[in-house]
Amino acid sequence: MEKRVIDEQSSTKDIFxxxxxxxxxxxxxxxxxxxxxxxxxxMFEKYIRPGNMILDLGSGSGRDSKYFHDxxxxxxxxxxxxxxxxxxxxxxxxxxxxCKANEIEWVDYFDGIWASASLLHVPYAExxxxxxxxxxxxxxxxxxxxxxxxGQTQRLDEGRLYTDYSENxxxxxxxxxxxxxxxxxxxxxxxxxxDKKWINVLVKxxxxxx
Numbered sequence: 001m002e003k004r005v006i007d008e009q010s011s012t013k014d015i016f017x018x019x020x021x022x023x024x025x026x027x028x029x030x031x032x033x034x035x036x037x038x039x040x041x042x043m044f045e046k047y048i049r050p051g052n053m054i055l056d057l058g059s060g061s062g063r064d065s066k067y068f069h070d071x072x073x074x075x076x077x078x079x080x081x082x083x084x085x086x087x088x089x090x091x092x093x094x095x096x097x098x099c100k101a102n103e104i105e106w107v108d109y110f111d112g113i114w115a116s117a118s119l120l121h122v123p124y125a126e127x128x129x130x131x132x133x134x135x136x137x138x139x140x141x142x143x144x145x146x147x148x149x150x151g152q153t154q155r156l157d158e159g160r161l162y163t164d165y166s167e168n169x170x171x172x173x174x175x176x177x178x179x180x181x182x183x184x185x186x187x188x189x190x191x192x193x194x195d196k197k198w199i200n201v202l203v204k205x206x207x208x209x210x
Contacts, residue, residue, distance in 0.1 A: 029087050041067060047112065052074065057114065059078065078097045078101075106136075108139050112143050113138060120148040145202050149198055179206055185201050188200055
């Protein structure tokens with residue numbers, strides 16, 4: 001398995017290979033589509049209600065889009081992989097757009113954004129700008145959930161860039177964004193591997209950020 005640490009100053013352009021998800025679509029969908037995310041849904045749903053507009057950012061297998069759609073939310077999904085877009089459309093039956101997080105153009109549109117294990121591929125140098133773009137898609141006071149792997153490095157793993165964070169480093173990053181109000185940051189075990197840890201984040205778009 002290819003793993004190496006990438007220096008923060010190194011060029012990370014195009015390291016995140018969408019081709020990985022195209023080539024491993026069947027395997028990835030089988031591994032993730034039935035994972036139990038109830039505890040995380042529960043945290044997110046404290047801030048939203050059925051009928052609200054939800055963006056599933058990095059929809060992957062369509063697992064979360066289906067959950068929210070079936071619960072009565074209006075769901076739009078995006079993913080940079082065409083294979084994942086197709087999987088989401090087939091499994092969840094929601095509107096799906098093929099694009100990356102930093103390419104979205106919505107402003108003041110969604111009540112909630114769900115980004116489970118998707119922003120972890122964004123290079124550290126681009127994370128603040130990407131989060132700003134994504135948060136602008138929320139209505140003022142809207143809520144966003146995202147998760148990243150716990151760690152201290154940028155690294156390549158089988159052709160995919162991962163940017164890992166600690167609770168302190170993600171807090172420091174978010175504190176530098178005027179648009180963000182931190183609601184809750186917590187650590188959890190990986191639902192597939194109890195030895196691996198994740199950092200989970202709930203943030204609101206500030207009401208008066210304009």
